[in-house]
Amino acid sequence: MRIIPFILYLFLIAMHEVISSDLITVYTAVINLPALAVLLVAIYKSQVVSIWFGFAAGVVMAAGMPDLMGWHALILSALALTAFHVRERLNLDSLCAKLLLILGGVLMHNVLVLIVTRSDEFLYLLWSRALVGGILTSLVAWLFFLFKEGHITYAKMKALF
């Protein structure tokens, strides 16, 4: 297993937490890049890799809030394991199936984070942050899959302009 790409993913998560999460927001919802990265790894890599990457992503994501670091690591590890088993049992060839898995996974992560952080306005944040954030993250995943599966290529972009 090559470890460097996963370290780069972790740097990407750190960059998102520091810089881009504040820039790309819809109301209070943000792109959940840690969950997205963990789910993508779970879709394309093995279970062991997914579990450990989920753990590392949780630790990196929660570096700014040490009190919840263990919970975040546990939630993302569990998410990775769940996503891996869903992938094993379902046919994920279609784009919609993958997007549904991403949406469900991100929603689950957002809800679990809300529960762990014991937000006062749980119900409000449930739809404003968890749901909208899940949709926003799924849009990013959709673009990622379009690029990865060759639906959007440099040649096509060039032909458009």
Place this chain on the structure above:
Amino acid sequence: MSYLSYKSVRNAHFAAVLVLAVVLIIGQPVVNGLVSQVILDGFYYPFFHIKKLLTEVATVSTENDQLRAWVAKSSVELSLLEEAARENARLRSILGFEQLPGYRLLPATVVSVTGGQMPISATINRGLDDSVKVQQPVINQVGLVGRIQEVMPGYAKVQLLTDPLNRVAARVASGREMGIVRYLVSEGMVLDNFPNQGIAQPGDTILSSGLGRVYPPGLTVGTVSKVTRPENKPYSEVRLEPAVNFHSLEELFVLMPETP
């Protein structure tokens, strides 16, 4: 068997992760603080630095915009202050102007001037509402400018000395010989009908004589610039340099009689 072995390895990994997560959950703040510090130093620090730089760039841009606006505003204020300083200097020179007996000065501002290369008339912001009447003399702090030609309720038209149709009865200040000042487009301001025997030389001041009852005596019209005395003619050709710069008329005064 191998499947079971593979499955047990997977479970072992998950168990290890679970144990580590539990350690992080119950091990705070000692363990978590240490891990957090390592992660922040290793992964977050470069991005904190980049974010700080981006924030500074954004601040510099905003500050730059504010400074540009401030410079533009200051530039306008400076222009206004410079104009005020020039006006102040002019008004100070006007204050030293000796007032004519029997007249009061009605200040006026030039609204527009008309004419070709040399202005021949000017419009001032005083008119019938200010009791301005036709033929009243108009001066500035330097000398005679012209006379009122037309009067409207809020405005009046001044016929300048540069109008070829305007004439002023004048004399040389040092001698007492008289003549008529008029403006010729080809030659400029001249003193007509000045006798050959008269004493005039370049630099002499020409004043209004008061004859004709339009202009009071003693108003400066100009200075002699050249004198030519033809032998076979009774009159000299005297050219004048106007006292007033007709290209920069701004504040004028209408001479209003004390007893209307």
